[in-house]
Amino acid sequence: MLGDSAKAQEVFQTTLREAALRAAQGELPREPFWLFRDARWRCLETVKEDLQPEALKLDEHDVAPHAASQIEKLDPAQLAVWISGAPDPQRTALALFYLDEFDYQEILDLAELKLNELSRFLAQGRQQLQAWLNAKQPQQGKV
Amino acid sequence: MRAVVARADDSDEFRKQQNFDRAVAEIVHLIPIPPETAEWFSEKDLNVGSKWTWRKMARNPAVLAISIAVVVIAGVSVFQVLSRLNDFPGSATARKLLTVAASTRPVMLDPVSTEAGTLSDLFFMKHGLEHYDVPAEFGDFRTIGCRVFEDEESRRIAQIWLAEKRIQLFLFPAERNPKTGAVLWFPGWRYVHQEGWAGAVTERSGVCFMAALRGSEKDLALYISNTTGQ
Numbered sequence: 318m319l320g321d322s323a324k325a326q327e328v329f330q331t332t333l334r335e336a337a338l339r340a341a342q343g344e345l346p347r348e349p350f351w352l353f354r355d356a357r358w359r360c361l362e363t364v365k366e367d368l369q370p371e372a373l374k375l376d377e378h379d380v381a382p383h384a385a386s387q388i389e390k391l392d393p394a395q396l397a398v399w400i401s402g403a404p405d406p407q408r409t410a411l412a413l414f415y416l417d418e419f420d421y422q423e424i425l426d427l428a429e430l431k432l433n434e435l436s437r438f439l440a441q442g443r444q445q446l447q448a449w450l451n452a453k454q455p456q457q458g459k460v
Numbered sequence: 461m462r463a464v465v466a467r468a469d470d471s472d473e474f475r476k477q478q479n480f481d482r483a484v485a486e487i488v489h490l491i492p493i494p495p496e497t498a499e500w501f502s503e504k505d506l507n508v509g510s511k512w513t514w515r516k517m518a519r520n521p522a523v524l525a526i527s528i529a530v531v532v533i534a535g536v537s538v539f540q541v542l543s544r545l546n547d548f549p550g551s552a553t554a555r556k557l558l559t560v561a562a563s564t565r566p567v568m569l570d571p572v573s574t575e576a577g578t579l580s581d582l583f584f585m586k587h588g589l590e591h592y593d594v595p596a597e598f599g600d601f602r603t604i605g606c607r608v609f610e611d612e613e614s615r616r617i618a619q620i621w622l623a624e625k626r627i628q629l630f631l632f633p634a635e636r637n638p639k640t641g642a643v644l645w646f647p648g649w650r651y652v653h654q655e656g657w658a659g660a661v662t663e664r665s666g667v668c669f670m671a672a673l674r675g676s677e678k679d680l681a682l683y684i685s686n687t688t689g690q
Contacts, residue, residue: 322492388483393492
């Protein structure tokens with residue numbers, strides 16, 4: 318969500334500290350995933366304070382048959398930075414989807430999206446990521 | 461919907477998309493987590509709840525309040541059950557009359573100095589009260605006064621004051637079955653207590669007799685012969 322481990326660390330600790338305080342006061346919400354929702358809003362607040370990237374129309378390529386091998390060569394930290402550069406709520410949708418720990422219904426709930434929006438953000442994300450992969454690894458992209 | 465999903469499963473595009481997503485998810489899981497954060501995700505529970513103990517539970521104000529309420533309710537219930545165990549037909553009236561006895565002053569009665577056993581004729585002749593007979597146990601005691609009055613249920617009650625230890629005697633109609641009208645009979649003598657007063661009650665010919673005095677059951681038991689026992 319943040320693309321910066323120091324900021325992520327800070328948000329993580331603030332979220333847990335706040336949760337511990339609420340637990341001590343017996344005020345923990347009953348709704349599921351409230352901790353993730355809280356963390357998400359803290360991430361978005363943190364990003365708001367940073368320099369905002371210029372809104373660009375990213376290239377979109379169809380998912381390539383050899384995309385899996387392109388992804389394998391990717392540095393995980395680079396992928397984290399790429400996802401964190403996406404505008405929200407697409408960023409939230411991609412982060413939650415690729416964390417592979419939530420089902421669609423949970424992602425819709427957490428990201429406050431409708432099903433068609435989530436579907437569009439994921440589809441766009443795949444095509445933009447493919448275009449970025451093709452740009453990073455041009456030889457393989459042309460195979 | 462199932463047909464669409466089945467068709468999508470077979471499509472090359474969908475397979476590519478699935479492979480793409482799987483590969484990205486694998487890489488995402490390789491994104492390094494700062495060690496300070498990682499240590500939070502150890503095998504240990506993040507939040508171990510405080511251990512539940514009986515003592516801790518007993519100190520909970522809600523549990524404490526409920527426990528006290530239950531004890532009080534149980535106490536009242538036990539008291540009522542024990543009270544009911546000693547109940548007999550007419551015991552409620554007898555208790556009310558003990559209250560009357562406690563508040564009666566000699567001047568409130570017509571002065572009559574005779575033997576208590578002879579007042580049956582007076583009650584019959586003057587007030588038309590049949591079977592208002594003083595039992596033999598109390599028949600020989602001298603009286604100070606007597607009166608006949610009606611209680612709140614318009615029952616006619618005879619009250620006699622004895623010189624002996626300021627004992628008061630009461631004669632009142634025995635309780636009846638509201639459906640059949642039959643007298644609710646009970647054997648021997650029964651005791652009632654109310655505000656420091658004790659009463660010994662017996663029933664004969666549809667009339668209850670009660671001897672009442674300020675004191676205990678033992679004080680009354682002295683006057684009741686063993687042959688009539690409970």
